[in-house]
Amino acid sequence: MSKEIEQAVWRSLESVRDPEIMQPITGLGMVRRVEVDDDGQARVGISLTIAGCPAARRIEAETHDAVAQTAGVSSTEITVDVMSPSERQAFIERVRGSRGNRVSQFGPESLTRVIAVTSGKGGVGKSSITTNLAAAFAAQGLSVGIIDADIFGFSIPALMGLAHDGQVAAPTRVDDLMLPPVAHGVKVISIGMFLGDKDPRTTAVSWRGPMLHRTIEQFLRDVWFGDLDVLLLDLPPGTGDIAISVGQLLPQAEVVVVTTPQAAAADVAVRSALVARQTGQRVVGVIENMAGLMQPDGTVLELFGSGGGKIVAERLTEVENPDGTKVPLLGSVPLSPAFRESGDEGRPAVLAAPHDPASAEILRIARALTIRPRGLAGTGLPISPA
DSSP, rough: HHHHHHHHHHHHHTTOOOOOSSTTTTTTOEEEEEEEEEOOOEEEEEEETTTOTTTTTHHHHHHHHHHHSSSTTOEEEEEEEEEHHHHHHHHHHHHHHHGGGSSSSTTTTTTTTEEEEEESSSSSSHHHHHHHHHHHHTTTTOOOEEEEOSTTTTTHHHHHEETTTTTEEEEEEEEEEEOOOOEEEEEEEEEGGGGGTTTGOOOOOOOHHHHHHHHHHHHHHBBOOOOOOOEEOOSSSSSSSSHHHHHOOOOOEEEEEEOOSSSSHHHHHHHHHHHHHTTOOOEEEEEEHHHHOOOOOOOEOOOOOHHHHHHHHHHHHHOTTTTOOOOOEEEEOOOOOHHHHHHHTOHHHHOOOOSSSSHHHHHHHHHHHHSSOOOTTOOOOOOEEE
16 A cells, blocks of 8 residues: 555655756656655655755745645655765756757757847836736746846846845756746846846946857856747847847847837837848837826826837838738837836736736737747758658
């Protein structure tokens, strides 16, 4: 009977996932032993990848709960140790699978949908749009990651709740494997996570072009996101080095342009999309942010004018995408105090206030992007003719 209960415990442990890799701990080799005696006392040993693993308490607690809820178990004892170097190497090989070592996970052969969010100028709410789109995708059940490619003006950690009192959550390092922190179901990496003890609120990154290119390249190569459905990149405003690097490293990326209703902002936004096109990327749509603010009497106050998003979409449509598709206005996100407050609190508004008009519009945009067909031209598929 105890052997049957042991097998049931193993099945229960399949529901426990490493929160950084999002795979069952049983398949990662983290369960060292399962023993159940005739009295139903269960003893389970688990091995963490490194000492001081930030997910240790969560893994131990979820392991305890899974075992305790197994039929036939009367008591539960969990012991925790750390993997040996050889066990860590086996763990890394399980995670990487057949992809090998230190290669970009999102090359032309990848089936991950890569969406670069760009803008012509700063201050249009591009990062807020990125984080809320990511959270909306994750809420749909998709596996999602964000690369904060705005090296000089990184803000994604704070918007995702990964920065508190001058401290930013850091990725977990398992030898040469770097696992990004997870917030709201989204894996996140940012240069703000590599400042050591420096306060990101009072620290500036000042690098030239080659360093910027190398940083984006390392994010794509050394940070292990696993199998993602969608990878979002929050690009810096304008048409500088990083936009060019992303075009070179991810030529298959789709581009979403964020602008405000103001006509002057629309003029600049068009330029950022044109740079993406020069590298072969496809512009899939325009999002107009900071549109009219609803007043108590039902009228709309257009603080930043109107029509900027439509102008950008029309101008980009005049010069069609390389595949002949036109550029739509995906949506117009209204100004909202709740939307701003949620960002300050580190919780995307689509989760904190899903019925807010701004949140509702982003949720609608995310659904529209999800159902948009993705071309697989030039992508190798894991099949061969019989």
